[in-house]
Amino acid sequence: MALAKLGVVVLDCPEPRALAGFYAEVLGGTVEGEGDWVDLKVPGGPSLAFQAAPGHVPPKWPRSDRSQQFHLDLVVEDLDAAEKGVLALGAEPLDATDRTRTFRVYADPAGHPFCLCAC
Template sequence: MSVAKVGAVVLDCPDPRALAGFYAGLTGGTVEGEGDWVDLRIPGGPTLAFQAAPGYVPPRWPAADHSQQFHLDLTVDDLDAAEKEALALGARPLDADDRARTFRVYADPAGHPFCLCAC
């Protein structure tokens, strides 16, 4: 028996609509809302929510003194194709040294780390 269920994963950021649009481009989700809180409804997946955070400072990866707090793992069928799309949408590579791994690490436009992971 559970006490609660996950309603949404919320990311602080300077521009909720823009960051929701970035993740909509990666996941195919639908952006809903305006202003300081925007939801991204992902078919068959969890809701991602984006909240305006005045004075937002992005995490640094990896850096213990500017902890990332969390990151998203996004599963993909083709790492190279997904990487191309992510970069075109505004992602920035954080760890591109080991191309043989089954995952690659990026920052979204607001600086949150996320991984593209091969299925």
């Protein structure tokens, strides 16, 4: 028996509304709130929340001295099309050169790693 149920995944960042907007363009959904806490209500999935973190230092993938701590795996049907879209939204490629794999690694505009994964 579970002791709890996942409520929301929260990402620390310098600009919550801007990062929520990035993920809204990637995942769809509705951005709600202003200020230090902003929610992204994702259709058919768990919500993401974005919390202001003054002095936020983004992780560096794959360095152990600035560990990623977590990452999001985003499932897509077309890796090339999804890559084009996230790059246009401001994502930075971290490990996307090996086209034989079923995943590619990027950083969002606040530096959090995420993967685009083929279904």
